[in-house]
Amino acid sequence: MPVDKELVIVNDASRDGTRHLLDEVERDPRTVLAGARGRTEIRIFHQPVNRGKGAALHRGFAEASGDVVVVQDADLEYDPMELPGLIEPIRQGQAEVVYGSRFLRGRTGFPFWHTLANRLLTAASNLVTGFRLTDMETCYKVIRADVIKELPLREERFGFEPEVTALLAHHSRRAALRIVERPISYRPRSVKEGKKIGLKDAFRALYCIVRYGAFPPRSRKEAVPHRTLAKP
Incomplete structure (x- = not known):
């Protein structure tokens, strides 16, 4: 999308290698931004324990700064x-x-x-x-x-x-x-x-x-x- 974007990614204490993949994204955001149009900021958060989809969304909503x-x-x-x-x-x-x-x-x-x-x-x-x-x-x-x-x-x-x-x-x-x-x-x-x-x-x-x-x-x-x- 040709608009400024913020990707708020919440890892709900997954044990399937998600943490490793997100660490790679933090080191090199280009892995997920290829072809992106407009300014894109990536912010990653890790829940201390697995709480469920709703809890992850609560976290994401609280951290989001867009309109x-x-x-x-x-x-x-x-x-x-x-x-x-x-x-x-x-x-x-x-x-x-x-x-x-x-x-x-x-x-x-x-x-x-x-x-x-x-x-x-x-x-x-x-x-x-x-x-x-x-x-x-x-x-x-x-x-x-x-x-x-x-x-x-x-x-x-x-x-x-x-x-x-x-x-x-x-x-x-x-x-x-x-x-x-x-x-x-x-x-x-x-x-x-x-x-x-x-x-x-x-x-x-x-x-x-x-x-x-x-x-x-x-x-x-x-x-x-x-x-x-x-x-x-």
């Missing part, structure tokens, strides 16, 4: 080349939040049961929030930084997706908040490739839809444990 925050998983199930189209509605002043939907283009590559679970969870979330989303569980969430930093996030694992959606709904009731969807592609990983989301995560997501939809944390101080923001 717009994009969530990107490192497994590249989602194509970073599609990010400019997701950021554009915010840059044009047409929205404060953009969700990338894997369902707007039809085929997703999802197994049947994953598709069913996603659609049921999205429908439940819409019922609670009043949104009309097609893909609440999408990783690709693009949010204005001032909005995401105000949300009292607390979920440290995969409950982040329904939690942040519910909290955005509460935020929109206090201040005008426009949320739109844009179509994206998706290349799902298999369990053999490291896919970790399972049935228990679906039940946790359902709990989070109800919990944060009806009883959101009252403040960031109540929501985010100090340990989540520990320095490297």
Whole structure:
């Protein structure tokens, strides 16, 4: 993207060689910046213990200094080349939040049961929030930084997706908040490739839809444990 960018990389105490790869990136950032347009700053943070996706995102949001925050998983199930189209509605002043939907283009590559679970969870979330989303569980969430930093996030694992959606709904009731969807592609990983989301995560997501939809944390101080923001 021909804009100034900040890559905030959070290593959630991974034991698969991630630390070694990130050390190489710190020594020579050109390994990940080949062909990049616009100024790009890389900032790397290492969590002391593995806490989960949500905790890593809390850290990333706290450290981010840009105007717009994009969530990107490192497994590249989602194509970073599609990010400019997701950021554009915010840059044009047409929205404060953009969700990338894997369902707007039809085929997703999802197994049947994953598709069913996603659609049921999205429908439940819409019922609670009043949104009309097609893909609440999408990783690709693009949010204005001032909005995401105000949300009292607390979920440290995969409950982040329904939690942040519910909290955005509460935020929109206090201040005008426009949320739109844009179509994206998706290349799902298999369990053999490291896919970790399972049935228990679906039940946790359902709990989070109800919990944060009806009883959101009252403040960031109540929501985010100090340990989540520990320095490297």
